[in-house]
Amino acid sequence: VGSDPSVTVLYAQVCDGKPRMTIDEEGYLRAEGWPGAGGKVFLGDVAQAALRALGPHDPPRFTKQPGYDEQKWELVSRANELSLTITSRGYWGFGLFATSFLNRIEITGPLGLRARCVHDLVASLGRNPWEASRLRQFEKASECDSSQHKEAWESLISRAREDMAEEVNHLEDALRRLRGSDQSAEGVLDAADNALQEARAALADRNAPAVERALGRAASA
Numbered sequence: 001v002g003s004d005p006s007v008t009v010l011y012a013q014v015c016d017g018k019p020r021m022t023i024d025e026e027g028y029l030r031a032e033g034w035p036g037a038g039g040k041v042f043l044g045d046v047a048q049a050a051l052r053a054l055g056p057h058d059p060p061r062f063t064k065q066p067g068y069d070e071q072k073w074e075l076v077s078r079a080n081e082l083s084l085t086i087t088s089r090g091y092w093g094f095g096l097f098a099t100s101f102l103n104r105i106e107i108t109g110p111l112g113l114r115a116r117c118v119h120d121l122v123a124s125l126g127r128n129p130w131e132a133s134r135l136r137q138f139e140k141a142s143e144c145d146s147s148q149h150k151e152a153w154e155s156l157i158s159r160a161r162e163d164m165a166e167e168v169n170h171l172e173d174a175l176r177r178l179r180g181s182d183q184s185a186e187g188v189l190d191a192a193d194n195a196l197q198e199a200r201a202a203l204a205d206r207n208a209p210a211v212e213r214a215l216g217r218a219a220s221a
Contacts, residue, residue, distance in 0.1 A: 001144040002152040008107045008114045010152055011142040012129035014088070017042040017071050017098035029060040029075060042071040046103045046121075046129055047086050053120035054079045071101050082109035082117060091141035092134045099133040102141060112163055116208065118153065119160035123206040129153065161203065164211050168199050171218050192221035 001009055022030050022037035030037050041062070051060060057079035064074035064087075072095065074087045085106040093100040107114045122129060130149040132138030139145050175192055178185065195218035202210035 001142065001148055003111065003114065003156065005111065006108055008105075008118070008152075008156065010105045010107075010118070010130075011138070011144070011149060012046045012103045012105060013099070013132045013138065014044045014046050014071075014101040014103055015099055015127070015133075016045040017101070018045070019043050019048060020070070023062055023065060027062045027065065029062065039065055040070050041066050041073055042098075044071065044088060044098070044101065044103065045125060046105075047075070047088065049121050049124040050084060050086060050103075050105060050117075051077060052124050053117045054082060054084055055117075057084075069095055071095065071098070080113075082107060082113050084117075089141075092137040102132075102138060104142075111159070115156040115159035115163065118156040119206065120208050122153065122157060123208065160208070161206075164199075164203055164208065167215055168196055168203065168211075171215065172196055175218075188221050192218045195221060 001011065003009075019042075020032055021041055021043050022032050022034050023039040023041055024030050024034060024037045029041070029043070032040075051057065054077060057077045060075045060077040062073055062075045063085075066073040069090070072089050074085065076083070076085045078084070087104040088101055089104075090100045091102050095101065107117060130146070130153045132146070135146060142149070171192075175189060175196070178189055195214045199211050199214035199218065202208075202214055
């Protein structure tokens, strides 16, 4: 559990088994009702958030398809420099409940991109995925204690926030250097400054897309 120069491994508690989706004849994840699709799968809230955080990505493909248990599976996907593997399996209660499941998440690629993906995953999920429904069973199944899980997730979230804050600081420094150099540009610089304030507010809300939009407005002002 944790990160090294090339790979991150994390474990997450599933709280909701939905959405229910289908698998096509080639093993790719498809929306429910996809023409010609065969098997059914409960993707779960964590995997849904992870794929959303990955950004534009290849269609997820199942390397281990679900059988009788539609919440037990393994899938892979890729987005530019990042590769994502998610394994869903039960760890308590014989898999009878959505919360009986955990997801093992493996991400390979540049550390900064991995950190951003994890940051966006947690923001999308709206809760702390390392907080287990059944703590002792979760620790046993993952072979890792709760403090290590918490540190593994939070260190990546902090890295992503630091990277975004550095971008804001860089633009603020550039803005300060331009102040006073051209009176006719003060209105443009004020607009850029307002955008940077919006970026800081979005950063405090863990809203990375809003940070990016505000930085884009500041840079183009």
